[in-house]
Every structure is written in structure tokens, then in C-alpha cells.
Amino acid sequence: MITVKKFRAGCLKLTILDEIIAKKKDEIKTLTGQTFQPVAYEPVPTFQSLVAASSQMNIIAEIKRSSPSRGAINTTVDPADQAKRYEALGAKAISVLTDQAFFNGSIEDLIQVRKTVRLPILCKDFMIDPVQIDRAKAAGANIILLIVAALSDAQLAELYQYAVENDLEVLVEVHDEEEMERALRLEPEIIGINNRNLKTFEVNLATTERLASMVRGMKTILISESGMKQQGDVIRVRNAGANAVLVGETFMRAENLEETFKSFQVSLFQNIN
Template identity: 50%
Template sequence: MTILTKIIEAKKVEVARLKQSYKLADQLRTTPIYSFIERCEQNQGLHLIAEFKRASPSKGIINAHLDPVEQAQTYQSLGASMVSVLTDQQFFSGSFADLEKVRKSVQLPVLNKDFIIDKIQIDRAYRSGADVILLIVASLDETRLTELYHYAKGLGLEVLVEVHNERELEQAQTLGARLIGVNNRDLKTFEVDLAVTERLAQLINHDREILISESGIQSKADIARVKQAGARAVLIGETLMRATNLQETLKNIFI
């Protein structure tokens, strides 16, 4: 069983519990929706998506003690265009409390990074203040992917559709996705290769689709490499979460 399979099986259990305990009437959205697509259209430069991620299956605990408010505000002050928040608890030590705190502390789009397999997760993300949700093509069949994509769009959310290969990219493009995330990490083996971004970037319609390179970006050379390939944004998590001086770290790696 791959790591992704384990995570999805755990999500099925989580969703079943959520349907018993989560009441939509208990939580109403009070914040506007911030558009990441508009930010990319207004500024043609490379955008930073800075991630709040306490742990991961491949790295274990990354930084368990950081305050999400302080970290997100620092991301904003240093020029991030969006803050990504991991909300999976079992494998990433995340929570919706983290997402809600981040939402209240910044005037940026917030991405709910999770393994979404059901509409109720989108409802919770929406009401918790997320502006963008993640749908991972590798974790959904085509019918469910299409259903969840249009459901999120119907709420006014933007959708980052994550792909790992040519077949998945074709599915994302068939959906009409504007935000396409190329994950350089294979979710089955968790190995990282930036060549994945370079390969798939050649198949992107850069006039319409916004390519986001995710995972494994740790240096100025990495950023230059994916930018050269056509990435409009990079998602960086672990490097920023481990940084003792965020300003210095970003100065050293972000172009």
C-alpha cells in the first residue's frame, strides 16, 4: 500500500465521522474570498505560495511549535502571494484551527491543503475561510474529480488541481482548471524530481493556465529552473518552516 493510498483510506474514515459531527449551520463564512488568479494576472512575475506545514509522512516533524499567526504574517510581510495551510491531522499534524487563525491574520488568499474526497470537506474549507482548495487528480476518479471541482467553483472558491504526469494533466485541462499544480514529489514513493515540472510545463497553455511548481524547491537554482520552465508560482513549505531567519532564507532562494 502506497502512502497516498493509506492517506485516502484514512480520509474515508475521517469523512464518515465528519458527516456525523459537522453541522454546516454551526459555521458561517464571514470573510471575503481573495483571488489568487487575479494576483497572478495583475503581476506577471513569479509568485510565492508559502506553506504552513508542521510535519509530513516523508520528513516526520518539521516544526511543531511555530505559531501559525506569526508565521503567516511574516510570509505576508515578505511578499508571499498566498499562504497554504496543511489541515490533515493524522499524517501532517495540521488542523483547521491553524487555517482559521491564518485566515484572520492575513489579507492574502489562503489555500486549504488537504486530501479532499468529499463535498463536506469543501464546505468545511469554505466556512473556515479558505479561498482556494486542492484537488489531487491521483486521489480521485474522473467523475468525482469533476463533481468536486464544479462544487467548489459553485461556492466561489478557486481550485488548485494537482497533477504528476501527462495523463493527469490532460484531466486537469479537460476540467478547464486555471490553477495547475505540478507536484515534483511522487505521492506513491515520495521521491522528488524537478524534471517533472520541466516536462509537464511543455504541455501547459501558459496564456490561460497558471503553472505552480510544488515540492522540492530549496535553492535559488531550483527556483530559476522551474521559472525557466514556465512556472508562474512556486509552493515552498519545508524550507520555510525550518528557517531560523525567514527573511534571510527567502532573500537567499527567492528571485
């Protein structure tokens, strides 16, 4: 197994991604054939409808204990409590990292959040098989993540269609131009641009500025992911065309979550903060 130390020393993230996918294949073997008991909850609005009605930057607030690149972030967080705080501050959706091996998350975290908030929930995981989508939906997820870098075109199309047929919204995540071109073939309603470089793990908001121009659909929700540290970062990606941001580490580490969160709720209209 590649350690975080070796990874930071220079291993490509694609190698880590391969390792994660290999782990997911093992997990799928244990999930296949299982029956997932749906969590009961009141209907929630779609993320798309909330964004359509908003004039402020739409925030997907994430519950993230740790990551391979950053190590421990907030390992003692109570998912339900954190989600409740996010909802009260005006989050449009809650992202829950459910990968255990690399991010210290769990599907139980998502279930706890589902029982607590009346917002759409994104199941943040490495989806490569329909059974993962089944489990996420049963746990109460309303949105699933499909990472273009982790999937072939055939897998991407199959999983996207499967999720849509199961009344789930899909966040299609890209990291570079080639992946954006592949994603756009799906004509997705939600695209996430991850500002983290797959090879160096460095974060550069210029990624959003570069890739956002490739999106022509006026109704496409464009999410900028990674690198939101301060209000200026949010304004920068807004000016590039993002109408939503996904924020994890900054909120999880915030000494004053309310102050930090509110500073990110900038107007979607340029020159108006």
C-alpha cells in the first residue's frame, strides 16, 4: 500500500486513484447481493431548484474528517451536528465523504446527516458500480459524484444514466480539458471543476478559470471545488463563471464557522460583494 508519506514525496495521484479504485472493487464484492433498507425522510428540494432560486454563491458544505493529501482535518466531528450548523448558515447542500479507507468517512455518517437536515445530500465517494449508487440512495443521498478520471466513457455513461433513472442528481467532476470534453458529451446539468492538480496535488483556482469557458450551457450548474480559503477565492471563481462552490477543509478547520461561511456567500452578480 502506498503511504501518505511516499505519496507526498512525489507519487502521482493517479497511482493513489488506482489504489482507491482497487479498494472500491473489493468493497463492491461485499456490497453485491445485499439489500439496503431505505432511510425514511421527508422530501427535500433538488439542488438545481435551490440554485435556480438563489442570487448568492451556492455553497455545498462538506463533512470531511481527513484525506490522503492533508492527513487529519477534523477526526472528532459529529456529522449530524456539523450538518445542522451548515444548514442553519444557509448551505444549499451537504457533502458527506463516505469512503472509510482513505478519508475516514462512512455511509453511517450520511445516514446521520440525512436524519438531521432537510437539504439535498451529496454522497462523496468513488462510484464505479451501480450497487454503490443503490446504497447511497438508500442511505438518503440525493446527489452522487462521478469522477471522470476514475471512469471509462462507457462506465461514465452507464452510471450517469442509472443515477438519473433512480431520481438522483449527478455531479460530474473534471480536472482538465480532456475530462471536460468527455463530461460535456453527457450534457450534464451539474459539473464540478476540481482545482486540485492530479499529479502534484497543488491547488490552483486558474483551473476553474480555464475550464469554465468550455461550458456553454447557460443552465449548467458549475461548481468550483478545492482551494476556497477566503472570500477573494470565491469571488475569483464566481467571476470565472462558477455559481456554486464545494468547501470542506476550510469549514472543517474554521475557528469561527459562521464568519467564514457568511464571507463566502457573495453575490452571484459581479462587482457586488
